[in-house]
Amino acid sequence: MSVEKVTALKAPDERPRPGRQEAEEAVRTLLAYFGEDPLREGLVDTPRRFVDAYEEFLSGYAEDPVAILSRTFEEVDGYNDIVLMKNIRLESHCEHHIQPIIGVAHVAYLPSDRVVGISKLARVVDAYARRLQSQETLTSQIATAIETALAPRGVAVRIEAEHQCISTRGVRKTDVACVTQTLTGVFHADPQMEARFYRLIGV
Ligand SMILES: Nc1nc2c(ncn2[C@@H]2O[C@H](COP(=O)(O)OP(=O)(O)OP(=O)(O)O)[C@@H](O)[C@H]2O)c(=O)[nH]1
Numbered sequence: 001m002s003v004e005k006v007t008a009l010k011a012p013d014e015r016p017r018p019g020r021q022e023a024e025e026a027v028r029t030l031l032a033y034f035g036e037d038p039l040r041e042g043l044v045d046t047p048r049r050f051v052d053a054y055e056e057f058l059s060g061y062a063e064d065p066v067a068i069l070s071r072t073f074e075e076v077d078g079y080n081d082i083v084l085m086k087n088i089r090l091e092s093h094c095e096h097h098i099q100p101i102i103g104v105a106h107v108a109y110l111p112s113d114r115v116v117g118i119s120k121l122a123r124v125v126d127a128y129a130r131r132l133q134s135q136e137t138l139t140s141q142i143a144t145a146i147e148t149a150l151a152p153r154g155v156a157v158r159i160e161a162e163h164q165c166i167s168t169r170g171v172r173k174t175d176v177a178c179v180t181q182t183l184t185g186v187f188h189a190d191p192q193m194e195a196r197f198y199r200l201i202g203v
């Protein structure tokens, strides 16, 4: 197996990482590449700020979404219907251009024997969104984490988002939403459940 292939198979936390100084130096290189003077007053601290900002944007790599969903509750007095968090603000970055993806996520599940604290559904969205993503992968990862952690009767995740790599550069189309969804279990198998999900989120 080639060296590249072995590297590609390593888990993210096992991959050798450059240090902070190297990261800031890379930003200085980019500034110089674009014709700027990285040492002028307004830019001298920019590499530090840039790396700080992207550590925040990409902080999801340090999170374990299944662990976020590990605290569950069984005492729901027979509650037996859909749980939906709709209009969760979504902020991510596309893996192709490292440009913002801004939109909303709707996350629903039909519990089997346990429910999760509802804030945790939004935390799972953030844990995956704060990574370099394609919208399809992001949608699927959120659904899979809920499936894995809660073993519910079904999961429905829908994301509607604008990609700034499409609105501010390249093809430059504004007010265009990319819509993706993953439906599992009853939401996939039962058209009435699928339709209820759409009605609840106002589609
Ligand atoms: N499927 C998918 N594509 C995405 C996503 N975010 C960005 N893209 C697309 O990724 C593609 C990358 O295409 P390339 O031809 O390699 O890159 P490019 O030359 O910058 O393409 P243009 O954006 O068309 O200028 C573009 O079509 C983007 O619109 C996403 O979340 N999912």
Ligand SMILES: [Zn+2]
Pocket (backbone or CB within 6 Å): 094, 095, 096, 097, 098, 099, 163, 165, 166
């Ligand atoms: Zn992009």
